[in-house]
Amino acid sequence: MKTYLDCIPCFFAQALAVARISGANENMQKKVLDEVAQLAPSFSMESTPPETGRIVYQLVSRLTGNEDPYREIRKNSNQFILNLYPKLEAMVKNSEDRILTAIRLAIAGNIIDYGALPSFNSGQAFFNIEEEVRNSLKSKFSIFHYHEFKQALDNTKSILYLGDNAGEIVFDKLLIEELRKLDKEITYVVKDKPIINDVQVKDAHDCGIDKIAKVISNGGDAAGTVLNLCSKEFLDIYHAAPLIISKGQGNFETLSGERAPLFFLLKVKCPVIARDIGCKVKDMILKSNLPTPPEKTPTPHTGSLKT
Amino acid sequence: MKTYLDCIPCFFAQALAVARISGANENMQKKVLDEVAQLAPSFSMESTPPETGRIVYQLVSRLTGNEDPYREIRKNSNQFILNLYPKLEAMVKNSEDRILTAIRLAIAGNIIDYGALPSFNSGQAFFNIEEEVRNSLKSKFSIFHYHEFKQALDNTKSILYLGDNAGEIVFDKLLIEELRKLDKEITYVVKDKPIINDVQVKDAHDCGIDKIAKVISNGGDAAGTVLNLCSKEFLDIYHAAPLIISKGQGNFETLSGERAPLFFLLKVKCPVIARDIGCKVKDMILKSNLPTPPEKTPTPHTGSLKT
Numbered sequence: 074m075k076t077y078l079d080c081i082p083c084f085f086a087q088a089l090a091v092a093r094i095s096g097a098n099e100n101m102q103k104k105v106l107d108e109v110a111q112l113a114p115s116f117s118m119e120s121t122p123p124e125t126g127r128i129v130y131q132l133v134s135r136l137t138g139n140e141d142p143y144r145e146i147r148k149n150s151n152q153f154i155l156n157l158y159p160k161l162e163a164m165v166k167n168s169e170d171r172i173l174t175a176i177r178l179a180i181a182g183n184i185i186d187y188g189a190l191p192s193f194n195s196g197q198a199f200f201n202i203e204e205e206v207r208n209s210l211k212s213k214f215s216i217f218h219y220h221e222f223k224q225a226l227d228n229t230k231s232i233l234y235l236g237d238n239a240g241e242i243v244f245d246k247l248l249i250e251e252l253r254k255l256d257k258e259i260t261y262v263v264k265d266k267p268i269i270n271d272v273q274v275k276d277a278h279d280c281g282i283d284k285i286a287k288v289i290s291n292g293g294d295a296a297g298t299v300l301n302l303c304s305k306e307f308l309d310i311y312h313a314a315p316l317i318i319s320k321g322q323g324n325f326e327t328l329s330g331e332r333a334p335l336f337f338l339l340k341v342k343c344p345v346i347a348r349d350i351g352c353k354v355k356d357m358i359l360k361s362n363l364p365t366p367p368e369k370t371p372t373p374h375t376g377s378l379k380t
Numbered sequence: 381m382k383t384y385l386d387c388i389p390c391f392f393a394q395a396l397a398v399a400r401i402s403g404a405n406e407n408m409q410k411k412v413l414d415e416v417a418q419l420a421p422s423f424s425m426e427s428t429p430p431e432t433g434r435i436v437y438q439l440v441s442r443l444t445g446n447e448d449p450y451r452e453i454r455k456n457s458n459q460f461i462l463n464l465y466p467k468l469e470a471m472v473k474n475s476e477d478r479i480l481t482a483i484r485l486a487i488a489g490n491i492i493d494y495g496a497l498p499s500f501n502s503g504q505a506f507f508n509i510e511e512e513v514r515n516s517l518k519s520k521f522s523i524f525h526y527h528e529f530k531q532a533l534d535n536t537k538s539i540l541y542l543g544d545n546a547g548e549i550v551f552d553k554l555l556i557e558e559l560r561k562l563d564k565e566i567t568y569v570v571k572d573k574p575i576i577n578d579v580q581v582k583d584a585h586d587c588g589i590d591k592i593a594k595v596i597s598n599g600g601d602a603a604g605t606v607l608n609l610c611s612k613e614f615l616d617i618y619h620a621a622p623l624i625i626s627k628g629q630g631n632f633e634t635l636s637g638e639r640a641p642l643f644f645l646l647k648v649k650c651p652v653i654a655r656d657i658g659c660k661v662k663d664m665i666l667k668s669n670l671p672t673p674p675e676k677t678p679t680p681h682t683g684s685l686k687t
Contacts, residue, residue, distance in 0.1 A: 078396055078406070078409050078410060078413060079393075079396065081392055081396070081413050082389045082390070082392035082393040082396065083389070085388055085389035085392055086386075086389040089385055089386065089388070089389065099385070102385050103385060103425070106385060106388050106420065106421075107420065107421040110417040110418070110420040110421055111417070111421075113413065113414065113417040114413075114414040114417055114418075118410070
């Protein structure tokens with residue numbers, strides 16, 4: 074997904090939010106906004122928003138000297154959701170369609186997104202996770218390629234799972250557990266360096282993902298999967314993957330234009346993405362990226378729609 | 381109210397919204413954002429937001445060549461609410477406390493604010509006025525200086541009424557009618573030149589305000605009452621006014637620091653203003669600006685808290 078003009082005011086709001094979380098005083102917050110203003114005319118509208126976001130976050134990091142302002146937030150989010158895990162696990166266990174319930178919960182966890190919801194409550198809780206869970210269990214999907222997903226599942230043994238945020242990763246764990254019961258092998262992908270509250274290797278370990286999946290880094294530090302910033306090791310795995318679960322907005326924004334056997338699982342939190350998808354903010358999405366529903370095992374892919 | 385750092389992203393969002401309403405193509409919209417970015421570091425944080433907003437709107441007007449992009453919107457809003465007038469009038473007539481009901485409705489009308497709600501729906505309806513009316517009639521005020529307002533009413537014959545937006549002016553008409561039944565003389569104040577969907581003399585005439593009040597311009601073109609941009613004629617009337625009803629966010633932002641017998645009637649639509657007031661977005665406010673409730677006729681005032 075390309076950057077829309079509406080993303081520009083949002084980059085300023087994000088810069089301000091991250092400056093505050095970084096502990097910057099008012100003067101430094103103003104300096105951050107002024108420097109974003111200097112850069113803004115050079116933002117490429119052909120890049121995906123997380124590519125530009127990365128530049129903005131790096132700028133804030135350079136000015137404030139805080140390279141990982143979301144460290145505590147990530148830790149607390151993980152711990153908070155780990156405490157809920159037994160309750161969430163029981164929900165899956167007691168449900169009629171365990172895979173679907175686990176997908177619904179994995180999308181519920183996608184609300185824990187500090188990039189999409191900078192707002193004013195910077196650093197404070199701005200969502201009620203229990204309410205989010207309740208809603209996710211009963212809401213209708215606005216795009217629901219579940220049939221295609223199940224078909225793809227039937228035809229593959231290994232799944233590449235592109236993780237998103239701390240806290241949310243514990244919800245992913247539920248879905249990974251269910252996929253393992255179907256004898257699938259999961260490779261769980263995290264970011265290489267800190268970017269907002271996106272998960273890194275440490276988060277995967279803290280949440281026990283390494284016990285149930287192979288955990289790898291994508292080599293990048295964008296809030297999404299910017300292929301040309303990823304490592305060769307990751308790209309080899311990505312291009313060979315027969316089925317890719319992509320969590321969250323950042324992965325959608327950076328991969329929606331790629332030709333790959335992707336299934337996007339996300340909660341839409343941003344009006345620009347909603348417009349791009351053709352849905353509404355707050356909608357739940359399970360979207361296949363394949364032009365036609367996969368009938369057989371998707372063949373390995375190497376190119377992107379852009380090339 | 382001074383400008384907060386959170387206003388800066390919003391100035392970009394407003395610039396984009398008004399560029400679109402002005403008919404600018406994507407390239408021109410980008411140019412508008414780039415020029416706002418150039419100006420942004422020089423925005424005074426000591427000014428009120430409508431003072432900076434005025435600079436932004438002037439910039440867009442200069443670039444797009446459209447000096448009054450909200451002309452049709454104003455006309456349509458007025459006509460739309462005029463059609464509802466008999467229904468609204470009946471609500472006041474059938475209510476127990478007619479002044480209070482008229483105040484509630486005057487606040488309901490304050491939702492018609494294209495400056496505070498630029499969003500994406502630029503130019504499209506982004507509120508449901510009938511729902512707004514229903515909510516306003518039953519919602520609790522978060523600040524409710526009604527007793528002080530009634531006292532002030534008892535002690536004065538003339539009222540200066542600072543208007544706000546098109547469409548909303550028809551709601552103001554209901555309150556003015558009720559105030560006239562108490563033998564009050566109303567002077568209704570409009571903006572001198574186009575700024576967003578704020579009312580001008582033509583709107584007051586189109587809605588029949590000139591039949592029930594003296595209509596004057598404040599001489600300014602900001603989305604609020606920026607005293608140092610107002611005409612001497614207006615300032616003389618303002619400084620002598622024993623009671624001033626101030627409608628909407630713009631008037632609140634520009635006058636909240638003034639020492640004057642002001643009563644602010646507004647629907648809070650912006651999180652920065654909510655924080656400044658100490659309330660929440662969507663709250664209804666009837667707020668006296670006097671340090672102590674007025675016991676007698678307030679004496680004419682000449683100074684501001686700033687001086």
